[in-house]
Amino acid sequence: MESSLVKDNPLLLPLNSEKTIYDGFVTVQERDFRMRIFLPPDRQLKWAKLHCSWQLKHLLHGYEPIVKQRLQQSADLVSFLLELKTVLEVGLKSRPECSSIPPPQYYSQLISEMETIGWDKLLSIDTEFRTLRLKAQDFSGRQHILTIKLQSKHPEEAPECSADLPVPLVVTWTPQSTLEQLHNQFLQVLESLTEFWDILDEIDSKTWILEPEKPSRSDTMRRITIGNNVSIKVEVDPRHPKMLPECCLLGAEHVVTPLRNKLNANMHLWNPDSSVLHNLQDVLEIEFPSPATHEKSAFSVECGICYSYRLDAAIPDQVCNNPRCGQPFHQACLLEWLRALPSSRQSFSIVFGECPYCSKPVTVKMSTHKS
Ligand code: ZN
Ligand code: ZN
Numbered sequence: 001m002e003s004s005l006v007k008d009n010p011l012l013l014p015l016n017s018e019k020t021i022y023d024g025f026v027t028v029q030e031r032d033f034r035m036r037i038f039l040p041p042d043r044q045l046k047w048a049k050l051h052c053s054w055q056l057k058h059l060l061h062g063y064e065p066i067v068k069q070r071l072q073q074s075a076d077l078v079s080f081l082l083e084l085k086t087v088l089e090v091g092l093k094s095r096p097e098c099s100s101i102p103p104p105q106y107y108s109q110l111i112s113e114m115e116t117i118g119w120d121k122l123l124s125i126d127t128e129f130r131t132l133r134l135k136a137q138d139f140s141g142r143q144h145i146l147t148i149k150l151q152s153k154h155p156e157e158a159p160e161c162s163a164d165l166p167v168p169l170v171v172t173w174t175p176q177s178t179l180e181q182l183h184n185q186f187l188q189v190l191e192s193l194t195e196f197w198d199i200l201d202e203i204d205s206k207t208w209i210l211e212p213e214k215p216s217r218s219d220t221m222r223r224i225t226i227g228n229n230v231s232i233k234v235e236v237d238p239r240h241p242k243m244l245p246e247c248c249l250l251g252a253e254h255v256v257t258p259l260r261n262k263l264n265a266n267m268h269l270w271n272p273d274s275s276v277l278h279n280l281q282d283v284l285e286i287e288f289p290s291p292a293t294h295e296k297s298a299f300s301v302e303c304g305i306c307y308s309y310r311l312d313a314a315i316p317d318q319v320c321n322n323p324r325c326g327q328p329f330h331q332a333c334l335l336e337w338l339r340a341l342p343s344s345r346q347s348f349s350i351v352f353g354e355c356p357y358c359s360k361p362v363t364v365k366m367s368t369h370k371s
Contacts, residue, residue: 004078005077005078005081008078008081008082009024009025009026009027009081011024011025011026011027011032012024012025012026012035012037012081018041019039019043020038020039020040020041020043021036021037021038021039022036022037022039022077023035023036023037026081026084026085026088028085028088028089028092029089029092031092031103032103033052033053033055033056033059033088034052034053034055034056035050035051035052035053035056036050036051037049037050037051037077038050038051039077045071045072045074045076045077045080046071046072048071048080050067050071056088059088059091059092059095060087060088060091063087063090063091066087067084067087070083070084070087102129102152102153102155106129106152106155107129109155110129110150110179113178113179113180114179116178116179116180117134117179117180117183120135121134121135121136121183122134122135123135123145128152129150129152130149130150130152131147131148131149131150132147132148132150132179133145133146133147133148134146134147134148134179134183134186136183136186136187136190137190138187138190138191138193138194138197139190139191139194140194140197140198140201142197142201142217144163144164144186144190144217145163145164146161146162146163146182146183146186147161147162147163148160148161148179148182149161149162155175156175158171158173158177159173159182161182161186163186163189164216164217164218165189165193165217165218166193166196166217166218166219166220166238167189167193167238167239169186169189171185171186172185193238195241195242196236196238196241197217198275199236199241199242199275199276199277200215200219200222200236200241202275202276202277203222203224203234203276203277204222205291206277206288206290206291206292207224207225207277207288207289207290208224208225208288208289208290208291208294208296208299209222209223209224209225210223210224210225210231210299210300210315211223211233211315213310213313220235220236220237220238221233221234221235221236222234222236223250224280224288225288225289225299226249226251226259226284226286226288226289227251227255227289227299228298228299228301228326229251229252229255229299229301229316229319229326229328230249230250230251230252230255230256230259231249231250231251232247232248232249232250232259232280232284233247233248233249233250234246234247234248234276234280235247236276241276242272242273242274242275242276243270243272244267244270244279245276247263247280249263250317250319251319252319252320252321252322252323252326253321254321254323255326259284259286262283262284262285263283263284266282266283266284266285267283269282269283270283300315301316301328302316302328303316303328303329303330303333304316304327304328304329304356304357305329305330305333305334305336305337305356306330306333311330311332311333314330314331314332315330316328316329316330316333317330317331318330318331318334318362318364320355320357320358320360320362321360321362322355322358322360324358325355325357325358325360327355327356327357327358329356329364331364331365334362334364335351335364335366337353337356338351338352338353338354338362338364339351341353341354346366349365349366349367350363350364350365350366351363351364351366
């Protein structure tokens with residue numbers, strides 16, 4: 001009997017020479033459950049006492065009468081343990097949440113790895129100890145957050161990592177990789193993006209940004225105020241942040257056309273050693289209005305139809321081209337207005353009509369473009 005007991009349950013060992021106390025683990029579906037078995041001196045099973053770990057207790061909850069019955073009926077410890085494992089297998093199947101509780105090593109590993117990184121880096125951890133948010137600082141002192149979802153059931157698989165970045169976060173992972181290595185890889189990614197964020201931070205602090213309303217670290221686009229109802233939309237390449245960005249001028253034609261001409265004529269002046277903000281000002285031959293020189297309200301002129309500035313996320317980006325008018329409208333508002341007028345006409349996706357303010361011709365595209 002002893003030999004098959006050891007063979008079936010190699011982690012369960014007698015604690016005394018009388019072999020009345022066994023301690024260790026029973027293994028079911030590759031998971032080990034701690035238990036201790038006390039037998040009376042005559043080693044009769046029906047008087048045996050079981051001490052179970054909390055996980056095992058939780059798993060056997062509701063099956064206690066069956067376990068008792070098996071203790072009464074089993075011929076010896078080997079056959080009882082076999083019966084117990086069958087009960088546990090049924091229990092694991094009916095309680096999938098139990099089978100997903102990671103083994104204790106998972107937690108001790110996690111804690112020792114956190115000690116290596118430093119607890120001050122831990123922003124939060126969920127109650128299941130699976131999703132960690134770690135702090136990281138880039139070279140310019142900006143704070144970033146790395147979210148790591150650990151594959152607690154399959155620790156050898158790569159965890160899911162995410163962060164607020166303008167590029168996909170790619171990390172290399174081997175089963176031997178540690179959290180510290182992930183954190184270090186993240187710091188390297190941050191380092192590679194430092195210049196990109198420096199450039200955008202300069203734009204954000206020295207100009208009036210119309211869009212996005214609250215830029216995140218992953219936003220590569222900025223719509224910068226040039227003047228009343230005139231703005232430039234720039235798309236900065238996170239990989240080559242100092243290169244000439246994609247630019248789009250927005251506003252009334254009579255203001256935008258000369259700026260566009262300057263942009264085209266002066267493009268060769270773009271200096272990759274200088275910042276995007278300075279280059280833009282040099283190429284366009286302008287100074288952007290900044291929080292130091294202007295109030296933002298001077299540039300957030302509301303729509304001439306609905307009298308609000310933001311409509312959902314949109315700002316009034318349609319401007320009457322009459323230099324004496326220049327009234328801005330939301331695209332949706334102007335479209336609705338023009339379509340309600342019998343004098344308006346439509347050609348393909350463009351609606352032609354009259355400005356509600358100055359009655360000069362205005363046009364609006366029907367496609368709901370994304371700003
Ligand atoms: Zn409107
Ligand atoms: Zn007008």
